[in-house]
Amino acid sequence: MTIRFSAPDSGTAPLTWGQRAIWEAVERTAPDDHYFNFGRVLKVPGTRTVAEVTVALTALVERHGSLRTLLADPVGQRLEATGRMPVEVTTGDPDKVMAELAATRFDYHAEWPLRVALVLDGDTVTHVVLVFCHLATDGLGSDVALRDLRTLLLRGRVSGPPAPRPLDLAHWQAGPQGRQVADAAAAHWADEHARMPDTMFAGPSGDPADPPIRRALLRSPALQLATRAVALANRTSTSTVLLAATATLAGRCSGSGRCAMLPIVGNRFRRDTLGIVSTLSQEGLFTLDVDGDFPDVLRAAAPAAMRAYRSAYHDPADRARIVRDESDRRGTAVHPNCCFNDMRFADPGPAACAPADLDAALPATALEWQMSQDKLNCRFCVHVTTEGVSLTADTRHLSSDAIERYLYALEDLLVEAARR
Template sequence: KVLKRLFLAEEGGGGLAAEPFAYWEEWPLRVAFVVAGGYVRHIVLVLCHLAADGHAAELVVKDFRLLLLRDSLPPLRSATPRELAAWQHSPEGRRVSGEAIGFWLEEYARMDPVPPSSHVPGEPRFVEATMRSPALAAAAQAVAARNRVSSSTVLLAGAMRLAGGLTGQRFCGMRVIVNNRFAAARRDVVSTISQEALVVLDLRTESFDALVRQAWGTALRAYRQAQYDPYAMEEAVTRAGPGIRSFGCFNDQRLVQEDGQVTALEGKTEVARTDAMDRNICDFRLHVGGEPGRMEISCYADTALLPPPGIEQYLLDLEGLIVEAART
């Protein structure tokens, strides 16, 4: 019975999430209840990503549990979405946005052009592969500890080095998802406040460790410039020229503050196709997740940019690069 209810909850959640939100006609939250024996056994919440990012979704679930257990919530300490929007339209908010746009344009000016795609698009056009690696988490953390950076920085440096090998760029740029929750007043905002930062690296370094250290300082500066008016940013970047663009997006959703001494678990590396949806979210995207000691990295790419075998090989090359760096 428990398994049946869980199946019904997953089935209900999948059904609610499958239909795109009609932004102008419905609330950005859908709810379903799984009832058995006259009682609600499971509650399914589906949030529109325009209304909540990953952290905000966790806050919604946390508050829902508190309401069920205590029938009350603690006092609100973070800004509301309305207050955050008011700040964004204030002189201070516009100044922050303008500085971020200026920073991006300066970084774009450093980048080498990305050559046009040379492969014939496949069917489906966009393909995702996921690698589950017992060795990668320990290797990334070993390199991170040696250079006093985060394992996320090590993965970003490796991803960008391989991207430069695909594009032939020396100065390569990649967009990185930033949660923008550094300030206490924004930590628990239930909204989508994450935005992209632009990280540009000079890939011609004497060692991978040197590239990792460069990535650490460069990424920290970029994180500070990840709050901006997206429409103004799009207009400014479009004027920079079609040949000057970043190579894809990097998103590490792990809790990187949990970095520590991790020993690789037993088992072999697995790479498998995980998504065949023909939708253009991004021409190239890396997503990092998984459990401690068993890292999971997905690569989603336009087959005109990288054919399916190349997508899988990219993930294996990333593992090989960082595992080898950990040994040296």
């Protein structure tokens, strides 16, 4: 079936900084760019018919312009006021339906950046499955969309002012205030590029897989307990602990005493971005001296992380210029090729943990291989989720065995730090 939407606004604009950043990643990963698709499942409150749910979905698409925005040529965004969006109706398992909808790349110029399925039990819709194109929104933006859809199902409307528009954000970023913010971020990128290593994981692994990109997930209750205990002892966040530990081991694996890493940052710190459904997340630049004991490295990580988070709200054109100039100066390509993405919607916070608790949790550690593909825009990317910690890597630079060893070493490092 289809839903028909008719909104009062349309228009064109350049891509926002976040949209440009993800578009560059998509171009480097194509045709395997379905990697960036992601989905959410909403359990429908109460008893709702297909007609009632489609009314709410229509209102959602009309409220959030990014869900009816297409890629324009030359590269920009085109907001459409009217159109029809296909909706799949199924009785399948919601998680499997989500995986199926996310398995193919979007047609960025012609396909709406939202795929929808309704899961039925008889005449009642039990779940709404939404799969997002990453050019339209990021994880935190999808959370806004789910919250608004649930409100529309319960109340029929979302109170308050209209939702912020990516078009308006793009124009602000291109104006004098946006330029001032971009200049400050560019100064950080330039300073750090002047003293960072050329790249991480530069050498060949000697044992590439086919296809070369592989991902392993470590499910480790002990790692989670240890991370919270180390955060408590050092008065910092669990995200900072994991970032510091990831960087420490990345430096050791690369044979570099200084690690350069690109943490993915949400960039939702301005009032006009809190309720926006759009891609705001971008890479910051995090550099850290990782020689020495881990407690010393961790103490230096918190201010370095703060500088990196500020640098994430940047104009990708400035970054490209800085990278090009530094690469020309050195006579070799300069790029970390090393990412960190804490995808949890909330930090669980510091908490005490006794050594006996760690001992009891360690036998539950398990590693599973989740995916493989031909191309990725990065050599090494750690993802933190509520499931565990995963590492997606190019096995031409970090073999499958090395991926496995890295994840277990991460657990060992943090468990040992928690014991101390």
